[in-house]
Amino acid sequence: MSLLSGDLPRSRILSLLLLAVLVGLAFAPFLFGGAQPINTAAKVCVFILLVASYDLLIGYSGIVSFAHTMFFGIGGYGVGLALYYGTATWPVALGGLAAALVTGVLLAFAIGLFSLRVRALFYAMITLAVASAFAVLASQLSAFTGGEDGRSFRVPDALRPGTKFLDAPLFGVDVNGRLLAYYIVFLTVLALFLLLLRIVNSPFGRVLQAIRENEFRAEALGYRVVRYRVAANCIAAALAVVAGGLNALWLRYTGPDTTLSFTIMMDILLMVVIGGMGTLYGSVLGATLFVVAQNYLQKLMGSAAQALEATPLLARLVDPDRWLLWLGVLFVLSVYFFPTGIVGRLRSGRQAR
Amino acid sequence: MAAGAVPVLETRGLTIRFGGHAAVDDVSCAFHRGSLTAIVGPNGAGKTTYFNLVSGQLRPTAGRVLLDGEDVTALGPALRARRGMGRAFQLTNLFPNLSVRENVRLAVQARAGGGADILSRWDSRRAWIATADRILEEVALAPVAGSPAATLPHGDQRKLEVAVMMALEPHVFMFDEPTAGMSAEEVPVVLDLIRRLKASGDKTILLVEHKMDVVRSLADRIVVLHQGRLVADGPPAEVIASPVVQEAYLGVPVGAT
Ligand SMILES: Nc1ncnc2c1ncn2[C@@H]1O[C@H](COP(=O)(O)OP(=O)(O)OP(=O)(O)O)[C@@H](O)[C@H]1O
Ligand SMILES: [Mg+2]
Numbered sequence: 001m002s003l004l005s006g007d008l009p010r011s012r013i014l015s016l017l018l019l020a021v022l023v024g025l026a027f028a029p030f031l032f033g034g035a036q037p038i039n040t041a042a043k044v045c046v047f048i049l050l051v052a053s054y055d056l057l058i059g060y061s062g063i064v065s066f067a068h069t070m071f072f073g074i075g076g077y078g079v080g081l082a083l084y085y086g087t088a089t090w091p092v093a094l095g096g097l098a099a100a101l102v103t104g105v106l107l108a109f110a111i112g113l114f115s116l117r118v119r120a121l122f123y124a125m126i127t128l129a130v131a132s133a134f135a136v137l138a139s140q141l142s143a144f145t146g147g148e149d150g151r152s153f154r155v156p157d158a159l160r161p162g163t164k165f166l167d168a169p170l171f172g173v174d175v176n177g178r179l180l181a182y183y184i185v186f187l188t189v190l191a192l193f194l195l196l197l198r199i200v201n202s203p204f205g206r207v208l209q210a211i212r213e214n215e216f217r218a219e220a221l222g223y224r225v226v227r228y229r230v231a232a233n234c235i236a237a238a239l240a241v242v243a244g245g246l247n248a249l250w251l252r253y254t255g256p257d258t259t260l261s262f263t264i265m266m267d268i269l270l271m272v273v274i275g276g277m278g279t280l281y282g283s284v285l286g287a288t289l290f291v292v293a294q295n296y297l298q299k300l301m302g303s304a305a306q307a308l309e310a311t312p313l314l315a316r317l318v319d320p321d322r323w324l325l326w327l328g329v330l331f332v333l334s335v336y337f338f339p340t341g342i343v344g345r346l347r348s349g350r351q352a353r
Numbered sequence: 354m355a356a357g358a359v360p361v362l363e364t365r366g367l368t369i370r371f372g373g374h375a376a377v378d379d380v381s382c383a384f385h386r387g388s389l390t391a392i393v394g395p396n397g398a399g400k401t402t403y404f405n406l407v408s409g410q411l412r413p414t415a416g417r418v419l420l421d422g423e424d425v426t427a428l429g430p431a432l433r434a435r436r437g438m439g440r441a442f443q444l445t446n447l448f449p450n451l452s453v454r455e456n457v458r459l460a461v462q463a464r465a466g467g468g469a470d471i472l473s474r475w476d477s478r479r480a481w482i483a484t485a486d487r488i489l490e491e492v493a494l495a496p497v498a499g500s501p502a503a504t505l506p507h508g509d510q511r512k513l514e515v516a517v518m519m520a521l522e523p524h525v526f527m528f529d530e531p532t533a534g535m536s537a538e539e540v541p542v543v544l545d546l547i548r549r550l551k552a553s554g555d556k557t558i559l560l561v562e563h564k565m566d567v568v569r570s571l572a573d574r575i576v577v578l579h580q581g582r583l584v585a586d587g588p589p590a591e592v593i594a595s596p597v598v599q600e601a602y603l604g605v606p607v608g609a610t
Contacts (some may be wrong), residue, residue, distance in 0.1 A: 203462055203478065204471040210459050213448040220408070220446070222434035222520065223465040228468070 011346040035330030043306040046190040051283035053239035062212035067127035073259035080254030088154035108237030112230035135260040150255020276341020277288025298323040359422040361557040378581035391559040391572035394610030399581040405442035451501035457485040460520035
């Protein structure tokens, strides 16, 4: 228990939901057969880390940044390009990740130092500008980065589908490189999520919350606000870099659409709001719901449209092509009914700390 | 206090202008260890602005602030707080959604320099929580320690403001109208606390206060500000009787004396 943070879900339904997600992700390869579910599960893991690290910024420190996907992208390109240009070995992959971490943290440090003194809105604008510039740069340097097409690359042998660790399937699942890759993603995310939970419940994390509450007062107590903000910015960036690296390793591909696009930034924002800001647990639920909806809503609507063939008007309304519209409607509704997010809703009625 | 000793706090020619208007105008004043100085003056005289300059929330247009003989004019409020300047604000300034205990605990933590600790659990530092609780006991806020600060009645918020400053264990205490808006039962709690601080003999206390009876009973010295200028400075009886104070409080412009 001393390893954990002691910050419990504080709601029975929330605990059950979190447990369901944990069990679902831990046994995903065995519970759900086929390629799509396991891809979805890996994406959920990656986004949990990405959204939780974003929550450290927006929810705990009150910093609004639009550059989180840039760090995600730095991680993806770091690992991806290293493996593309180097040999497909672990040292190369880890070297790429290390280079990405250094780049990401230095960039976060610089942006933070130069602009976290200014007003929140201005900071948001600066991160937007830097992130856009970075995305343009990544696609312009196409000789190096593969431009809009991105780069597909070979991963280390141990992660390839052809690598079998056991001769016979285990519980009907091939124990191969993909399975190992999935568990590397899952366990890294789990460990880093627990680390984040620990950070927000540390004396340092408490100062971040104090700064969010009343920056002027925190400064008067002797906390140097800019330093804390910059530190939070660097931690969040480092975790986003790792998420990007894991994502690339899983997809065996890196490109602007899977890492740098502004759509992903919007998705992250939605996930953190839907789950509940400033709770970390919210990012687990937000990311899970969002990614699952994104992947399965279209399918669900396809079968609904078929079932409703008799009534053309309704069938057209749930046409799979309109899935994005319905996703939008779902999110407007959830934000409307759960303004403090799912976690806030589940915890409401309890005493504030 | 020994004559000629280095003052704990000193301002030299301290001035700040907002536009053309000098809110604090060339104020030079020294404060010694063990003293309690009341700073009085009509509304808008520049008392709070003077405090803001001393504790670093505002940067002066001209002049210097010296703490223990060192020039701290270039330092921000955080660094001045770390060097032992404590401030209880006139307009209550708390962490509204955090509990009363957490408001104080954060100050204890700041005093212990514990904010950089990123990997231990905040609640594993039991001593900080215990210290916070002891201070809350002193200002009679222990029963509401678990409530969010924003839910406290005004008087309790003022007491919490003082408790937070106590938790920083400063050696310079700046009280800005600590009893304003408090009920008659609450005022003595705060005044007793100030009296005890004074009795300890090694603190330097600055007190902005409108109530003359409070000033008379606590202060060793009164400094009068009027339209940003220091217009009188001396022992309470003398200053209160002086024509310049009578004029200042009656709102009559101080002549070009
Ligand atoms: N940030 C600011 N910008 C412009 N003018 C200011 C600012 N802060 C204070 N002033 C002006 O400086 C003058 C002094 O204000 P200050 O709050 O220091 O007075 P005070 O002596 O504390 O009064 P009170 O007894 O009402 O608390 C006032 O005229 C005020 O309007
Ligand atoms: Mg004032």
